[in-house]
Amino acid sequence: MRSQKKKSRKWLKVTGIFLLILVIGGSAYAFTVYKSLKNAVETMHQPIDRKQSEKREVPVAFKEKDPFSVLMLGVDERKGDKGRSDTIIVLTVNPNNKSVKMLSIPRDTRTEIVGKGKEDKINHAYAFGGIPMAMDTVENFLDIPIDYYMQVNMEGINDIVDAVGGITVQNDLDFTQDGFHFIKGQLTLNGEKALAYTRMRYEDPRGDFGRQTRQRQIIQGVIQEGASISSLTNFSDIFASLGKNVKTNLTFDQLMDIQKNYKEVGKNIQQMEIKEQGTKIGKIYYGLVSADEKQRVQIELKAQLGLN
Template sequence: MREKKKKRKWLRIAGIFFMLLIIGIGAYAFSVYKSLTNAVETMHQPIQHKSDKRPEQVTLTKKEPFSVLMLGVDERSGDKGRSDTMIVLTVNPKESSVKMLSIPRDTRTEIIGKGFEDKINHAYAFGNEEMSMATVENFLDIPLDYYVKVNMEGFKDIVDAVGGINVNSSIDFKQDGYNFVKGNNSLNGKEALAYVRMRKQDPNGDFGRQDRQRQIIQGVIKKGASVSSLTNFDDIFGALGKNVRTNLTFNEMKDIQKNYRDAGSNIEQMSLKGSGQTINKVWYLIVAQEEQQRVQNELKAHLELN
């Protein structure tokens, strides 16, 4: 009889413990969800942009390929800044792949809405996200469905929120008082910002800088998606809310996570080549028509555009 009572007692204790665990997990999940929705609400910034290169808006629930323009903007006090980082992502769920094209900031092209040619990164200074999207669309001859703008000054907060990142440098160099070695480097937020800003010491110039930009972005995504970052979710979402703006809605983000997540494991980096030329005492990167056409064709095929 006593043994039966002891069994019932331990069963009751185990049951209570299990219920408390479930309640705790539920409260934690709710806290994560609430923090995420608050961050997304802050990040959401709709814009007036309708592409004439796509007749109908892309439907994520139908798993259609889509594109994103990522803008890294140095926004400092009293200065709206320029988009020193411009990366186009095309996502194809059928191929389970992402193509990632960095556009050199000095690329000479027509600034749509201004009617003259200039460095492509000046489009943001002239007309914010809308003019940047229109200019890049014209240059690549593809529709851009979404944009994601990151304040590079505050990007260090995002890196710190995920607990720092690891990158693999191709050269030794110094920048902003920090030393970076060839090979693996563990970076905090300020170090990551210095790492991505260096350009003049790199024998590959802006192309080397583009590679470092990609490393930082991929490092944040990889670290942010890890289980160890769950304990920092509040800091991560807070940093994103302060420093990221996008026209993606919360429901669209959920659709992407649900229907396109396999594509994220297969990222192919593309490059855009050109030659330097000084025009009216200003240095530009001139992209030959054949090279421009090559990149356009590859992106159009990935977006399944005829």
């Protein structure tokens, strides 16, 4: 009986801004993809000098299927500017209930900046002290351990979107940004248009919340296009774009452990938002979060992470 060779193609959707990991097995072509993937992840890997969180008694063990958290920062690194983390999303991943909770934190949220000894906008933490200070500040604000980070250069969105051949989004607001007019309805965006689509904030009556919605649409669009079979021929461009624009302290081996032990979580992504009241202090706009609202969010995230 003649045996038939079977090729298995499966995309690992490591939930985060544009981190698409392709796992293919069973052929010389698969080995080429695997090697390209590993090289890209090694380029993305950027460890940080930060002690384990005091809110985490023992390190996360992916092989034991421990719940964990990832801080995703979208940084607008324009020429001559270190950049601020204008996109702040916290992912809490729990393989036991097979879910991911995605919390968007508005960039103007007023909170203590850990390491600076003062209150300021939460997105200033990155400008003051880079990834470690941003992680410490978000961890203090939410009272949960922040285990890993993923940083995306927002200027690189166009490269990533173009690498997957463009994306489709469902736009719910008619607006113009950076010379592009976006009508309501289904839109197909190339990289340049996608970047403009994520930047608009002032014309949106929802302010930062509307902008966060569009950012999540871009993330989902990239994942959907990247996961299509047609994108397999573009794997080199996709991995090159990720290597240039994404940084994380997750290693290749850790990502492979996630792929093996957390396969089901990507099917159940739940969006969370934190409510705040806008006000001006010293002529500067801030978003203030009430004690009750902060406690509500903290309780939900602690439950997701299996913490008391």
